[in-house]
Amino acid sequence: MEERKVVSIEDRIPKLKQSRRKKANRRLILYLSILFLLIATVIYLQSPLSNVNKVVVKGQQHVSAEEIKKLSKITNKNNYWKIDPSEVEKRVKKHVQITNVQVSRRFPGTVMINVDEAERIGYIQKDGKFQPILEDGSRLSATSKVPTGDAPVLSGFTDEMYLKEISQELKKLPESITSLISEVHWDPDDDNPYRIRLYMSDGYEVVASIRNFSSKMPAYPSIVAQLSPKDKGIIHIDVGTYFEKYPSKEKKEENDEHGQG
Known part of the structure; x- marks a missing residue:
């Protein structure tokens, strides 16, 4: 009969402690990463980096792009994430020559306004x-x-x-x-x-x-x-x-x- 090797408790304790320490370190790194990400997100949202940096108008022919931008009321002081496309569409569609509007966002800070003009x-x-x-x-x-x-x-x-x-x-x-x-x-x-x-x-x-x-x-x-x-x-x-x-x-x-x- 093969003789089993007996490992004493004294020999196993250091290995258990080392394994637990590694798990604790990984957990700490994960928590710190999440905390850092949350802090970075808050800083980003509160900084000018999260503002709209460009408004692009497409589809217009007779109505100027500047006039459509003015109707949209979007400036570089608006927070990119707080832009409500449906509200912007309602504002632009008030123009007598505009029949349809589609507003979308393109990260990191571009707002796209596509319009259809009345023929x-x-x-x-x-x-x-x-x-x-x-x-x-x-x-x-x-x-x-x-x-x-x-x-x-x-x-x-x-x-x-x-x-x-x-x-x-x-x-x-x-x-x-x-x-x-x-x-x-x-x-x-x-x-x-x-x-x-x-x-x-x-x-x-x-x-x-x-x-x-x-x-x-x-x-x-x-x-x-x-x-x-x-x-x-x-x-x-x-x-x-x-x-x-x-x-x-x-x-x-x-x-x-x-x-x-």
């Missing part, structure tokens, strides 16, 4: 200047000497109801179509108070009705593709769809002047 549907000429019209038919107080070219000129819309309706219809059109429209004139007659006349950038006129404008106008490129480039005139899409060639050179020149205006 500019057209421009109304007033007192020799051009006033932007938004997608809901509302007018901006700001004016410019010339339209920026991102939307057609709307002419003759003295009735706000028809202005709002044509704005809604233009909003539904793809950009590939609206980019071809130079001017939209309200041209009512006894039979149709919703009749409009469009002057296109490629030299044609279009007679249409506000009521079915967004559903019929997308066919414009395919209609033009069937016409001879030499023949300019009026494309009727208000009731039926047919082409009316200009009866004289003078009429053609008049249309060209509108299209280039």
Whole structure:
């Protein structure tokens, strides 16, 4: 029978003491690390290092980034961790041209503000200047000497109801179509108070009705593709769809002047 080695208690006590000491040291280091981390966090939160150091605005086109930053009320004196994105979004969205806002934070101190602007549907000429019209038919107080070219000129819309309706219809059109429209004139007659006349950038006129404008106008490129480039005139899409060639050179020149205006 194999003889077992007997370890005396005297021999084991130093080893037990050493093991306990190591565990105690590890525990002490852990507690000190946590304490140091807490102290460092408190110091960081109370120091300028935790403040916002940059506000980045994206998505704006007509509204300046500085104006959006002013609406957000965020400065480098604001604590980065105390920024409430939902509250900032509410403040920025009060701007008449802003339809949607998303605010996010990027460590260590950047606040991102992404905005969507209301689409500019057209421009109304007033007192020799051009006033932007938004997608809901509302007018901006700001004016410019010339339209920026991102939307057609709307002419003759003295009735706000028809202005709002044509704005809604233009909003539904793809950009590939609206980019071809130079001017939209309200041209009512006894039979149709919703009749409009469009002057296109490629030299044609279009007679249409506000009521079915967004559903019929997308066919414009395919209609033009069937016409001879030499023949300019009026494309009727208000009731039926047919082409009316200009009866004289003078009429053609008049249309060209509108299209280039």
